Amino acid sequence: MFATSEIELDQTALANNLNYIRKVIGKDVRLSSVVKGNAYGHGIFEFVPMAETLGVDHFSVFSADEALEVTNISMHRSQVMVMGFVDNAELEWAVLNEVEFFVFELDRLEKAIEMARKVGKKARIHLEFETGLNRTGFIKTDLVRAVEFLKKNLDHFELMGDCTHYAGAESIANYVRVKNQIKKFNKMDKWLRSTGLEPLVKHTACSAAAISYPKSRMEMVRIGILQYGFWPSKETFIDCIKHVSSREDPLRRVMKWKSKVMDVKEVNTGEFIGYGTTFMASENMKIATVPVGYSHGYARSLSNQGRVLIRGKRLAVVGIVNMNLLIVDVSECPGAEKGDEVVLIGDQGDNSISVSSFGELSDQLNYELLTRLPRNIPRTVIANETLTNQIPTNGLSKA
Numbered sequence: 001m002f003a004t005s006e007i008e009l010d011q012t013a014l015a016n017n018l019n020y021i022r023k024v025i026g027k028d029v030r031l032s033s034v035v036k037g038n039a040y041g042h043g044i045f046e047f048v049p050m051a052e053t054l055g056v057d058h059f060s061v062f063s064a065d066e067a068l069e070v071t072n073i074s075m076h077r078s079q080v081m082v083m084g085f086v087d088n089a090e091l092e093w094a095v096l097n098e099v100e101f102f103v104f105e106l107d108r109l110e111k112a113i114e115m116a117r118k119v120g121k122k123a124r125i126h127l128e129f130e131t132g133l134n135r136t137g138f139i140k141t142d143l144v145r146a147v148e149f150l151k152k153n154l155d156h157f158e159l160m161g162d163c164t165h166y167a168g169a170e171s172i173a174n175y176v177r178v179k180n181q182i183k184k185f186n187k188m189d190k191w192l193r194s195t196g197l198e199p200l201v202k203h204t205a206c207s208a209a210a211i212s213y214p215k216s217r218m219e220m221v222r223i224g225i226l227q228y229g230f231w232p233s234k235e236t237f238i239d240c241i242k243h244v245s246s247r248e249d250p251l252r253r254v255m256k257w258k259s260k261v262m263d264v265k266e267v268n269t270g271e272f273i274g275y276g277t278t279f280m281a282s283e284n285m286k287i288a289t290v291p292v293g294y295s296h297g298y299a300r301s302l303s304n305q306g307r308v309l310i311r312g313k314r315l316a317v318v319g320i321v322n323m324n325l326l327i328v329d330v331s332e333c334p335g336a337e338k339g340d341e342v343v344l345i346g347d348q349g350d351n352s353i354s355v356s357s358f359g360e361l362s363d364q365l366n367y368e369l370l371t372r373l374p375r376n377i378p379r380t381v382i383a384n385e386t387l388t389n390q391i392p393t394n395g396l397s398k399a
């Protein structure tokens with residue numbers, strides 16, 4: 001291998017996760033697979049076709065450039081929905097290519113309709129409501145104006161949905177806020193329908209909401225982190241396993257990010273390891289260097305915090321994570337040697353590295369670490385031929 005690390009994507013694990021998610025949401029709720037942030041670091045080009053062979057036919061992205069990547073790689077002409085940024089200049093492209101997009105302000109709405117007139121195709125829009133996140137979304141007074149405008153342009157849009165996004169459904173601390181958001185959304189949805197406009201699907205839930213707030217599932221869920229086999233937070237995980245006796249993690253990591261031991265050596269008691277004085281050997285130790293550092297996506301904040309797997313054992317990162325390498329305490333593995341597989345994220349034997357592996361660091365680290373994995377790490381799909389095309393599509397299917 002030329003690269004210092006590589007990423008394997010396990011189709012069997014993805015099939016397991018999708019089955020689990022479909023079981024949770026039921027057969028009447030559609031699944032949109034969220035693949036923003038280069039499919040949470042898994043790689044849009046590898047992930048999208050793999051998901052499509054497992055019946056996924058709707059993808060959500062943040063921006064037009066990601067939508068372009070999905071449409072370029074899609075084998076089944078899946079629906080693509082942009083939840084965030086589309087420059088006015090790219091609206092024509094979106095309309096022409098039947099890319100759906102959120103509308104949360106009047107200027108985008110007017111430009112979208114203008115483009116729809118120009119190219120003679122309907123703009124496929126989702127009206128986003130402000131319900132309490134205070135990020136994007138129409139407040140009621142602007143929604144009233146949007147509806148007036150839409151009613152004058154009925155031939156130029158398809159109202160694909162109405163939606164909102166929650167302000168932290170992964171934490172019980174936000175329970176009241178999220179509950180209020182659900183109420184507010186339903187009220188605005190009802191009002192919208194009372195005007196005669198009929199959104200095709202109402203959708204509000206991300207992974208955490210879909211697990212912890214069944215009422216947020218509505219007609220479609222937008223699932224990111226769960227499908228990749230990670231939990232939005234420990235709380236969400238506990239919310240989920242408290243109902244099952246086995247207490248086993250129902251998800252499997254799709255990604256295995258792995259490298260190799262580059263070198264091993266002994267360190268005497270009292271010696272500092274790596275730059276500076278952040279780690280001192282309190283006994284005679286054996287350490288291994290791994291050629292992955294922050295320039296390769298291994299967060300510097302994992303200095304003296306990270307865990308990796310070598311020879312099936314969970315081992316600690318010691319000292320500062322450098323630009324190009326990190327150091328692992330392998331004292332527990334006297335046989336560790338150059339060339340041993342090092343798992344940075346994912347499973348090895350019975351052990352697994354995921355969010356909870358990094359101790360009490362922020363839950364958001366999971367998202368951040370994944371999405372910052374550089375694009376130039378080679379990615380390969382470990383396909384499971386017998387799975388391909390056996391899992392039914394959930395909900396509506398594009399004819």
Ligand SMILES: *Cc1c(COP(=O)(O)O)cnc(C)c1O
Binds near residue numbers: 036083165207225232
């Ligand atoms: C990222 C995102 C999601 C998916 O979030 P997960 O926690 O990864 O499931 C859903 N909806 C919106 C608007 C998002 O930005």
